[in-house]
Amino acid sequence: MTKPKAGWTHKTFMLLLMVYLLLPLAATFLYGFAKQWQTTVLPEGWTLEWVREMFRDARFLDALWTSLYLCAISVALSLAVMLPAVFVITVYLPKWETFMKGLVVLPYAVPGVVAAVGLIRAYSSGPLDLSGTAYLLIGAYFVVILPYMYQGIRNSLITVSAVELLNSAELLGASRSRAFLTVILPNIWPGVIISTLLSFSVLFGEFVLTNMLVGGHLQTIQVYLYRRVGESGHLASAIAITYFLFILLLSTALMKLGKKMNGVAGR
Amino acid sequence: MKRRNRWMLLGLIPFAIMVFAFQVAPILSMVSSSVHDPKGAGFTFGHYDKIFQSAYYLKAIKNSLLISVFSSLIGIAAGLLCAYSITRFTPKIRDRLLMLSNMTSNFAGVPLAFAYIILLGNNGVFTLLFRQWGWDVFAGFDLYSWSGLVLVYVYFQVPLALLLLYPSFYGIRDQWREAASLLGAGRWQFWRTVGLPMLTPAIFGTLGILFANAMGAYATAYALVGGNYNLLAIRIGSLVAGDVVNQPELGSALAVLLALSTLLAVYLNHRMSKRSQRFTASYASVPARKRERIRLKSRGTRTAEEAGA
Numbered sequence: 001m002t003k004p005k006a007g008w009t010h011k012t013f014m015l016l017l018m019v020y021l022l023l024p025l026a027a028t029f030l031y032g033f034a035k036q037w038q039t040t041v042l043p044e045g046w047t048l049e050w051v052r053e054m055f056r057d058a059r060f061l062d063a064l065w066t067s068l069y070l071c072a073i074s075v076a077l078s079l080a081v082m083l084p085a086v087f088v089i090t091v092y093l094p095k096w097e098t099f100m101k102g103l104v105v106l107p108y109a110v111p112g113v114v115a116a117v118g119l120i121r122a123y124s125s126g127p128l129d130l131s132g133t134a135y136l137l138i139g140a141y142f143v144v145i146l147p148y149m150y151q152g153i154r155n156s157l158i159t160v161s162a163v164e165l166l167n168s169a170e171l172l173g174a175s176r177s178r179a180f181l182t183v184i185l186p187n188i189w190p191g192v193i194i195s196t197l198l199s200f201s202v203l204f205g206e207f208v209l210t211n212m213l214v215g216g217h218l219q220t221i222q223v224y225l226y227r228r229v230g231e232s233g234h235l236a237s238a239i240a241i242t243y244f245l246f247i248l249l250l251s252t253a254l255m256k257l258g259k260k261m262n263g264v265a266g267r
Numbered sequence: 268m269k270r271r272n273r274w275m276l277l278g279l280i281p282f283a284i285m286v287f288a289f290q291v292a293p294i295l296s297m298v299s300s301s302v303h304d305p306k307g308a309g310f311t312f313g314h315y316d317k318i319f320q321s322a323y324y325l326k327a328i329k330n331s332l333l334i335s336v337f338s339s340l341i342g343i344a345a346g347l348l349c350a351y352s353i354t355r356f357t358p359k360i361r362d363r364l365l366m367l368s369n370m371t372s373n374f375a376g377v378p379l380a381f382a383y384i385i386l387l388g389n390n391g392v393f394t395l396l397f398r399q400w401g402w403d404v405f406a407g408f409d410l411y412s413w414s415g416l417v418l419v420y421v422y423f424q425v426p427l428a429l430l431l432l433y434p435s436f437y438g439i440r441d442q443w444r445e446a447a448s449l450l451g452a453g454r455w456q457f458w459r460t461v462g463l464p465m466l467t468p469a470i471f472g473t474l475g476i477l478f479a480n481a482m483g484a485y486a487t488a489y490a491l492v493g494g495n496y497n498l499l500a501i502r503i504g505s506l507v508a509g510d511v512v513n514q515p516e517l518g519s520a521l522a523v524l525l526a527l528s529t530l531l532a533v534y535l536n537h538r539m540s541k542r543s544q545r546f547t548a549s550y551a552s553v554p555a556r557k558r559e560r561i562r563l564k565s566r567g568t569r570t571a572e573e574a575g576a
Contacts, residue, residue: 007355009352010351010352010353010355010356013348013349013352014349014352014353014356014364017345017349017368017425017429018364018367018368020422020425021367021368021371021422021425021426022367022371023386024374024379024382024383024385024386024422025371025374025382027382027385027386027392028378028381028382028385031385031392037392040396041396080281081281081282081285082282084278084279084281084282085278085279085281085282087278088275088276088278088279089279092275103286103290105533105537106290107290108533109479109526109529109530109533110294110526110529110530111479111482111483111484111485111500111525111526111529112483112485112486113483113485113500113503113504113522113525114297114483114503114522114523114525114526114529115293116504116507116508117293117297117503117507117515117518117519117522118292118293118294118296118297118522119289119293120507120508120515121293121296121297121300121507121515121519122292122293122295122296122297123293139285139288139289140289142285142289143286143289143290146286146290201373205373205375205376207376207377207485207486208485208486208504211486211489212504212507212508213508215508222376222377222486225377225378225381226377226490229377229380229381229384229490233384233385236381237381237385240378240381240382243378244373244374244378247373248370248373251370251373255366
């Protein structure tokens, strides 16, 4: 097989793509630190004023906190529900997997707006009036991250050959629950952490469901950003960049973990 | 299942409850609401009828379809070129480039719309610069209308197309290229008769995902044009959770139509990726595929097939 070699055509294509993709990011970044930026290619002066103002804004810190705790609760709930369920299905009910696959693809195929309409219709009246509450949003978030969680946990279980591990543990006299807690869980943990972080970053960027379900009552970072866009461009830039850096940190951690996992699996 | 394992089923109960309450029940409730007669307790197709009679809603559907088709086609074209280019680099550089391109997908939604407003909005940096330099080529460009929306949609379609398409280029073996050139085929002829037909299932499959992605996109359009541009997703949002008049039944009917279109597109992807697997599965060596799959997943590709596979 010939070694891949990139000619100048390919280099140009990639350069163009990168410029196209990174330009909006760079602009937001510059705008967040610019004093004046009107009729020049680069800003005329720099300032940290916007960042300072952002951290002084109580609503920003509130929104950040709301986002963090809503995402954390949803992911924790999802972990608590999905770990046993995926374990039981993968180990004891492999026949159900086809059904599960279909169920888990649904959140991909159903857009956020549609899911929001369904949730509003189901819970805005009747015995279970959850409209505008965090409970409804957490339930919605659970469904959003369902594919990531299911796939992540299932892959980890298969990678560590959970069934064989479980059998050996039982052969050596461990009870089933003990085998799950001391053998299976520590082994799948790295994979589970990856899907947890991924789910967290997906939820952190969620806007549609949040805005439609609880927009008037709870402000997450995305909803807050949406509200501020109309007010001060520089301030909104600072917020967008902070948000982006946070997600970047999260995904870097994700990648590092993923590489580590691959290293372990390859050995 | 052995009897002593029966109690294991208890582990499924919370899962079943959550899925029923927040996934199945809302969909059922939406579908039933879309055929519910607000005046009585009867069953009616009146809401669908109303949609297909109304120029306003038809326009929204048409706009959404057009923008999805356009942005998907542009996304596929750019994605194909870039995917081919990216496979020509060494794996190390390729992975870096892919990482950068995926990174930008975190920037979708409200922040993306905002970045474009800074660049090309009414008082955008480029808008003012071009005006000052007297470049009136861009005078006809309006970020808050059709052309602007297409531009912004394409932005989030290209990285997705790239990510979904580049693995299938590895399915085209170098030996084939050599064989074709030995038999006298030129570069162009090779791509026309061997390369592109090989890629066709992957292209159509990706097209399905891109289309569904654009049809369902709400945040970007909402943040960019608000209610000023007539799009299906935005209409649904304002009918159900709007400030003015709530017409939940009509909103439900529109949402059912939107869901049907995205389900259809995702189904297309599913069928096509089954077909393209026939080509690639036998070729790719196992460790490389495994690595590929794990990396794809850790970056959260939104392909339905990944979720299903």
